[in-house]
Amino acid sequence: MSIVPKETIEVIAQSIGIANLSPDVALALAPDVEYRLREIMQEAIKCMRHSKRTILTADDVDSALSLRNIEPIYGFASGDPLRFKRAVGHKDLFYIDDRDVDFREVIDAPLPKAPLDTAVVAHWLAIEGVQPAIPENSPVEAIVAPSENKKSDNSKEDGLHVDLKLPVKHVLSRELQLYFDKITELTVTRPESILFKEALLSLAADSGIHPLVPYFSYFIADEVARSLNDLPILFALMRVVRSLLQNPHIHIEPYLHQLMPSIITCVVAKRLGSRIADSHWELRDFSANLAASVCRRYGHVYHNLQSRLTKTLINAFLDPSKALTQHYGAIQGLAALGPGVVRLLVLPNLEPYLQLLEPEMQLEKQKNEMKRKEAWRVYGALLCAAGKCLYDRLKLFPGLLSPPKHKVWRSNGRVATSTLNKRKPSTIHSMQQPPFKKMAVDGAIGTMTTGSQGAEDRFPTQSSGAGMGQSSAAGQVSVEAIGGRRAPTGSAVLAQAWKEDLDAGHLLASLYQLFGEGVLSFIQPVEMSFFV
Amino acid sequence: MEEEEIQKAVVAYLRKKGFTNTELALQEEQNRVSFSSNSDHSVSRLENGPVRYSDGYSKLRLWAYSSLDLYKHELLRVLFPVYIHCFMDLVAGGHVHEARIFFHTFREDHESMHLRDLQKLEGILSPLHLEEIELSRSFRQNKFKIKMCEYSYDLLLQYLQKTQSFTMRGVINEHIDFEVSPGQPTLSSGDADFVTIEGRKNDLARQINQKEIHWGLLEDSLEQHLERPVSDSEKAEILIPVNSLIQKRPLDGGKQGIPVKMVKKDKLVSMVGKNVRSETSAVSVAPRVKPELTLPATLVEVEQAILEDLRSRVQLNNLALPSISFYTFINTCNRLNCSSISQDGSLVAGGFSDSSLKVVWDISTIGQLVKTSSLQGEKESAKNENFPATEERRKPYTLFHGHSGPVYSTTFSPFGEFLLSSSSDSTIRLWSTKLNTNLVCYKGHNYPVWDVQFSPVGHYFASSSHDRTARIWSMERIQPLRIMAGHLSDVDCVQWHANCNYIATGSSDKTVRLWDVQSGECVRIFIGHRSMILSLAMSPDGRYMASGDEDGTIMMWDLSSGRCVSPLVGHSSCVWTLAFSCEGTLLASGSADCTVKLWDVTASTRASRMESKSSSSNRLRLLKALPTKSTPVYTLQFSRRNLLFAAGALSKCS
Numbered sequence A: 001m002s003i004v005p006k007e008t009i010e011v012i013a014q015s016i017g018i019a020n021l022s023p024d025v026a027l028a029l030a031p032d033v034e035y036r037l038r039e040i041m042q043e044a045i046k047c048m049r050h051s052k053r054t055i056l057t058a059d060d061v062d063s064a065l066s067l068r069n070i071e072p073i074y075g076f077a078s079g080d081p082l083r084f085k086r087a088v089g090h091k092d093l094f095y096i097d098d099r100d101v102d103f104r105e106v107i108d109a110p111l112p113k114a115p116l117d118t119a120v121v122a123h124w125l126a127i128e129g130v131q132p133a134i135p136e137n138s139p140v141e142a143i144v145a146p147s148e149n150k151k152s153d154n155s156k157e158d159g160l161h162v163d164l165k166l167p168v169k170h171v172l173s174r175e176l177q178l179y180f181d182k183i184t185e186l187t188v189t190r191p192e193s194i195l196f197k198e199a200l201l202s203l204a205a206d207s208g209i210h211p212l213v214p215y216f217s218y219f220i221a222d223e224v225a226r227s228l229n230d231l232p233i234l235f236a237l238m239r240v241v242r243s244l245l246q247n248p249h250i251h252i253e254p255y256l257h258q259l260m261p262s263i264i265t266c267v268v269a270k271r272l273g274s275r276i277a278d279s280h281w282e283l284r285d286f287s288a289n290l291a292a293s294v295c296r297r298y299g300h301v302y303h304n305l306q307s308r309l310t311k312t313l314i315n316a317f318l319d320p321s322k323a324l325t326q327h328y329g330a331i332q333g334l335a336a337l338g339p340g341v342v343r344l345l346v347l348p349n350l351e352p353y354l355q356l357l358e359p360e361m362q363l364e365k366q367k368n369e370m371k372r373k374e375a376w377r378v379y380g381a382l383l384c385a386a387g388k389c390l391y392d393r394l395k396l397f398p399g400l401l402s403p404p405k406h407k408v409w410r411s412n413g414r415v416a417t418s419t420l421n422k423r424k425p426s427t428i429h430s431m432q433q434p435p436f437k438k439m440a441v442d443g444a445i446g447t448m449t450t451g452s453q454g455a456e457d458r459f460p461t462q463s464s465g466a467g468m469g470q471s472s473a474a475g476q477v478s479v480e481a482i483g484g485r486r487a488p489t490g491s492a493v494l495a496q497a498w499k500e501d502l503d504a505g506h507l508l509a510s511l512y513q514l515f516g517e518g519v520l521s522f523i524q525p526v527e528m529s530f531f532v
Numbered sequence B: 001m002e003e004e005e006i007q008k009a010v011v012a013y014l015r016k017k018g019f020t021n022t023e024l025a026l027q028e029e030q031n032r033v034s035f036s037s038n039s040d041h042s043v044s045r046l047e048n049g050p051v052r053y054s055d056g057y058s059k060l061r062l063w064a065y066s067s068l069d070l071y072k073h074e075l076l077r078v079l080f081p082v083y084i085h086c087f088m089d090l091v092a093g094g095h096v097h098e099a100r101i102f103f104h105t106f107r108e109d110h111e112s113m114h115l116r117d118l119q120k121l122e123g124i125l126s127p128l129h130l131e132e133i134e135l136s137r138s139f140r141q142n143k144f145k146i147k148m149c150e151y152s153y154d155l156l157l158q159y160l161q162k163t164q165s166f167t168m169r170g171v172i173n174e175h176i177d178f179e180v181s182p183g184q185p186t187l188s189s190g191d192a193d194f195v196t197i198e199g200r201k202n203d204l205a206r207q208i209n210q211k212e213i214h215w216g217l218l219e220d221s222l223e224q225h226l227e228r229p230v231s232d233s234e235k236a237e238i239l240i241p242v243n244s245l246i247q248k249r250p251l252d253g254g255k256q257g258i259p260v261k262m263v264k265k266d267k268l269v270s271m272v273g274k275n276v277r278s279e280t281s282a283v284s285v286a287p288r289v290k291p292e293l294t295l296p297a298t299l300v301e302v303e304q305a306i307l308e309d310l311r312s313r314v315q316l317n318n319l320a321l322p323s324i325s326f327y328t329f330i331n332t333c334n335r336l337n338c339s340s341i342s343q344d345g346s347l348v349a350g351g352f353s354d355s356s357l358k359v360v361w362d363i364s365t366i367g368q369l370v371k372t373s374s375l376q377g378e379k380e381s382a383k384n385e386n387f388p389a390t391e392e393r394r395k396p397y398t399l400f401h402g403h404s405g406p407v408y409s410t411t412f413s414p415f416g417e418f419l420l421s422s423s424s425d426s427t428i429r430l431w432s433t434k435l436n437t438n439l440v441c442y443k444g445h446n447y448p449v450w451d452v453q454f455s456p457v458g459h460y461f462a463s464s465s466h467d468r469t470a471r472i473w474s475m476e477r478i479q480p481l482r483i484m485a486g487h488l489s490d491v492d493c494v495q496w497h498a499n500c501n502y503i504a505t506g507s508s509d510k511t512v513r514l515w516d517v518q519s520g521e522c523v524r525i526f527i528g529h530r531s532m533i534l535s536l537a538m539s540p541d542g543r544y545m546a547s548g549d550e551d552g553t554i555m556m557w558d559l560s561s562g563r564c565v566s567p568l569v570g571h572s573s574c575v576w577t578l579a580f581s582c583e584g585t586l587l588a589s590g591s592a593d594c595t596v597k598l599w600d601v602t603a604s605t606r607a608s609r610m611e612s613k614s615s616s617s618n619r620l621r622l623l624k625a626l627p628t629k630s631t632p633v634y635t636l637q638f639s640r641r642n643l644l645f646a647a648g649a650l651s652k653c654s
Helices: A006-015 A023-050 A058-067 A103-108 A144-156 A161-165 A174-189 A194-205 A210-226 A231-246 A253-268 A280-298 A304-318 A324-336 A339-361 A369-396 A406-420 A425-449 A452-463 A469-489 A491-522 A525-531 B002-017 B020-065 B069-092 B096-122 B127-132 B134-141 B150-163 B166-175 B200-209 B222-232 B234-239 B242-256 B260-283 B300-311 B363-375 B381-391 B601-609 B615-620
Strands: A084-086 A094-096 A119-126 B143-149 B176-181 B195-198 B324-330 B336-341 B348-352 B357-360 B397-400 B407-412 B418-423 B427-432 B437-443 B449-454 B460-465 B469-474 B482-485 B491-496 B502-507 B511-516 B522-527 B533-538 B544-549 B553-558 B563-569 B575-580 B586-591 B595-600 B622-627 B635-638 B644-649
Touching: A006 A023, A023 A058, A023 B096, A023 B491, A119 B622, A174 A194, A174 A210, A174 A231, A194 A231, A210 A231, A210 A253, A231 A253, A231 A280, A253 A280, A253 A304, A253 A324, A280 A304, A280 A324, A304 A324, A304 A339, A324 A339, A324 A369, A339 A369, B002 B020, B020 B069, B020 B096, B020 B150, B020 B166, B069 B096, B069 B127, B069 B134, B069 B143, B069 B150, B069 B166, B069 B176, B096 B134, B127 B134, B143 B150, B150 B166, B150 B176, B166 B176, B200 B522, B324 B336, B336 B407, B336 B635, B336 B644, B348 B407, B348 B418, B348 B644, B357 B418, B418 B449, B427 B449, B460 B491, B469 B491, B469 B502, B491 B533, B502 B533, B502 B544, B511 B533, B511 B544, B544 B575, B544 B586, B553 B575, B553 B586, B575 B635, B586 B635, B586 B644, B595 B601
Parallel strands: B143 B176, B324 B644, B407 B449, B449 B491, B533 B575
Antiparallel strands: A084 A094, A119 B324, B143 B195, B336 B348, B348 B357, B357 B397, B407 B418, B418 B427, B427 B437, B449 B460, B460 B469, B469 B482, B491 B502, B502 B511, B511 B522, B533 B544, B544 B553, B553 B563, B575 B586, B586 B595, B595 B622, B635 B644
């Protein structure tokens, strides 16, 4: 009944030389022992509280015992928490590991280092209620708004304004300087080492490096400009940027203006790296994603951030005099900003651009293999961007391609694959563009006014020759399917739905027409099954 | 026979008139009478007692939990007292094993509200222990008081009558007083207010709390000195050329470790603030009081210095928060027990568990080092940094040896020339910071002295101890002047009232008491905390008191009424220290959860004056939480200029 079993009492009795303790006595003593234990612990907790601690130590128990005029238990006082070990074979029996200490060892051992002496250091926990971001303070999540307010307050007081800029230079402690030197050295000399990876982790998580941010941003800008020919360094620099952006404790916004040009450089530079074999494509992709993530995170603070970025990128994209590598970077950059941007900025220019790209990709027109490869890269990037955009659209209308008539699809699909197996469809497609557009409009009108039958009939017949109308028909037919279902819910909703669906349908159609079946891989699996 | 006749007539009368409540009450009363007359028999019935208790309780519990939602929370309040007393009855009856089982079966229900009480009661294993534990004694001797609405009360009575469970009825009758209020049931929030231990202790408290107390400030205080010239020559004051002030400032500013820039700004603010203060002081209409103790005379220079400080005080309010300078003790190996900071922040003392006392000097230079290296680019930085380099060999602190046990508390005299320390060796020692030596050893307590505090004017000090007393001393006598006895457990902390006529003590018995220094009488008892009280602070206007406990709750008390103005909830661990800003608008609290929190006092007291008890206003009052880097905050001290100093020992979380 008490947590101290009477067997324990008997064992203790034996250990102090009382051999024949009657069981009744043990039974009576057990609860009292438990009570006394609790009493001592209660006093020990008091002592702990007055020592301003929240962890009970052996010292506290000793003081509690001395409060009750009991001899303290010797041998347990130590600064460290006691390490208990589980006795082998028992579930809840523990003992303290107490090793034998050989005197000789102790005497021979060199003197241990003297422990550091107690000292007091002072720092500002808060200045007028605002915590300064110094290493002594715990990291604060949002140091942005109030500190800025305060600055503006201070600057109102005349005469004091000048002092305000000064602190930045003085903040850097020796440790921080060492840290900075080490990191920059690693970045430039050994970007492949494991140590550098550790450094990146530290950059991404450390709370005390805020004072270094201006130095890092300057270093990155400087180094990117200097080592455009050195791909590994560029990559390392971009990784550093990413780590800095990830760090939740630093306040990087004031330095974005310095970082963004470097990032964009790594996206759309004409030449990155010195050797042909260098995989500068990866760097472009990486930096493009980086730029996009900056836009996503700080876009709401700086409204013109994204617009400036897209302007730079679209300029690079639409300028035929720029190199293909630059085009590639621009496309990746835009694609990373999301399907919305692609739909708005890339797709309208897709057709003329592909016409431009076409000759570069063909063996007979572009003799330089290097150039041709680049052109195919760009083509791939475009396809990917457009495809993602399409995927995104289609996702909005999951019912879009639900199959009203399986047979039609099968046959059309077969036609499509057979015709498009040849790898030069774009010329034909672009030639046939105008009639198709008209047709699509026709179809739309047809479906809206006359109903389903007419349009459905007209489409396959008109487009079967080229084998490309099927995808537009996909849009159309499914529109009908949806329209048919929704008919009773009201004409306004219906019209809206049709319009949206038609958009997606058109998109698919024109993309298919431009890219061939490559684009089909971006349609969700469910729909895919109808096509292939 | 006649009696029965009368009773019948009465019942019939009540029934006729429709006084059903009265009728029930009457029947209840009769039952009680009959029960108490039967109590002799009940002893014999205890054979099957244990089962009746747990059965009765579980039935009551089931019924309370399944009652109507509207009245449920009121009925649930009954459960805890019944639970406790059932358990104690069982123990008292010798059914220890059954009591254990009963205790653990229903323990979970009450853990959230009464964890600490349960922990204490858990240890009770024999009838003897009941006598030994204060808590159980106080439960036994006093009655719980439960407020509930009429209908809930009726429901309870009906239940008790219907089920014929005499045990439960007996427990309820014996140990619970109902305060039945007409109308709707009260809101379910704030259960604590409705279940209180009533009885002798509370009667006593009520009685005591009716005594008159004069919480006004001392007449002829320095603050008044200050205010008078201000109101007289308000314009002249403002016209003082700013230049002259700035010239004076760097000297003091350097000493206090305040950046020059800040002080200048403080200056401007305080100019504006002064008008505000004179208004507020007009609002608080407490008559000034004469000191009961003979106060030591203050030196003219000291007075001048204080006046200077008061003049350059920053006005703090919920918009203008203080700057906080934090002194971190490093390499303490968890041995730092307490620390204190002198009024001007230039001295820091730490009491250690190895009986030593370390007084750190030159905090001004330490402060300056930090300042110059990280905050302020001053020209003198180069010069200053040369200084410690030459003196680095010297220890940065003075070691005071003398105690023979862990030092639990230290306090600086108001002007920093003396230091008091209290220790587990049951002595208090007075040290001189000028001579670096021990002056006096005060022996009087019989057990460890938990806390010692200088009075606001110096010379006198108060101590509190494990021997359940608080004592008042004067520096020149080695015997205490007064002994305040009355607490039921350790007196854990002590604090002087602003006018030096009262001291407040916080105890492990979860009460705070206010004592008259002159008569040594207890003049107020503040009941409401749920765990031991660790820190106390008095507002500078003398009207309010704040107390912080082990659970992290801070309570603000109105001294004149003895009521809790409002609980301030926010800390998650022990509140080690509390401090009011000099004009009393802010309360700072430091806690083991490694934060300093700033609370708006004006809002909280105003809200209570308007008697708006909505919980939303409760939340509003936390102005700011400032986390430290794994440093529990041991002490807080507002300087006369309203710069907040804080100290703590860096404890690495393992």
